[in-house]
Amino acid sequence: MQPEMDTLLQFFKTLANENRLKMLGILAERECGVEELATLLDLKAPTVSHHLGRLRELGVVTMRVEGNDHLFRMDVDGLRDLSRRVLSSLKLEQVGALADGVAYDTWERKVLDVFVEGDEIKALPAGYKKRLVVLRWLANHFEPGRRYSESELDALIERHHPDYCSLRRELIEEHMMARESGVYWRLPWQMPDLTT
Amino acid sequence: MQPEMDTLLQFFKTLANENRLKMLGILAERECGVEELATLLDLKAPTVSHHLGRLRELGVVTMRVEGNDHLFRMDVDGLRDLSRRVLSSLKLEQVGALADGVAYDTWERKVLDVFVEGDEIKALPAGYKKRLVVLRWLANHFEPGRRYSESELDALIERHHPDYCSLRRELIEEHMMARESGVYWRLPWQMPDLTT
């Protein structure tokens, strides 16, 4: 989990509460003590104190002491900086980073575990998504750049599964391989080799 | 409660969850089915389905149907629009609007209820904040623009509380009134009249 995830979660969790949002709105306009906020929001002091603690922890509210009163107000700089950081994490180029800790290959491994045994395709998945995984695994057995005749291709496919005819067609349909005047070749592919 | 509050709350609540954030990150990079997401996040399908429902409701994820699979991906436009709307609500000029439903006068009324009876100040609050409220109430008895001699001022203050000396000094200190060469006048003030 990248460090931004913690910040993001704290930000959203803290602001995901109506009373805390109202507090922030109030403290943007005037400096308040706990008792005053409690009156304005129709809450008890301990509740307000708790919410203020969270807002302060997040860094969007500051406190100063005046006699017995603890006076709170919005932290303009803190809120601005946080907003910027959060917004940039939600930008299109950045939002993918939220999945940084995710092991993308577990899904494909799982599918291959079920439908492939060694070099052999035990069964062709019915669902589209899973079928794609197996097709990619199959396509990975052909070298990019090399050219195959149809009979050569069929023979190679048949080593993995008897229905070379359907598989050849689907490899073409999914643009994992291409054909021109009876000659086949593999199209470039971004997927790493995950042979079981 | 202004309409923005609902949107804001829905936005923060929906994004205040680690698994939903990860989903958004994954769906920003690839189109996924429920089962695939469940594998990647180590959750069960019903849980993922529930989370996807909330993300879709918020408008940051879209779905298309391919055979039996429901394929989800991030809604680029939806996320961008929402982010903008939320961020602008957190801008300094806007954030005060979060407190639109708040009745700001309840606090001062409450203080005055306790410390003022009719025209008379029953007791001077010890705390700073409450003392300010009573001082403002007192200052409100003097017309802006009119000039008072010290003896005149003292007499008027004494009608509300015997300790005209302290009160006169504090009115000056808090810049509710001003003095020059023995003449006093009230400084402009933004507070409405809340005489009990």
Added chain:
DNA sequence: TATCTAATTAGGAGTATATCGAAATACAAT
């Protein structure tokens, strides 16, 4: 020192949310 005021902390009750297993639904393929 004793007392008063304001805030915080501790502990508990009620509510909402996350997650799961089981059952129901939608859709394809045989």
Added chain:
DNA sequence: ATTGTATTTCGATATACTCCTAATTAGATA
């Protein structure tokens, strides 16, 4: 039609959160 696959809905449980009352702490005043 029946079977199989992917998803969704339903119901239950466990966890997290909000809010309260009661007790404690910190600071100011008499």
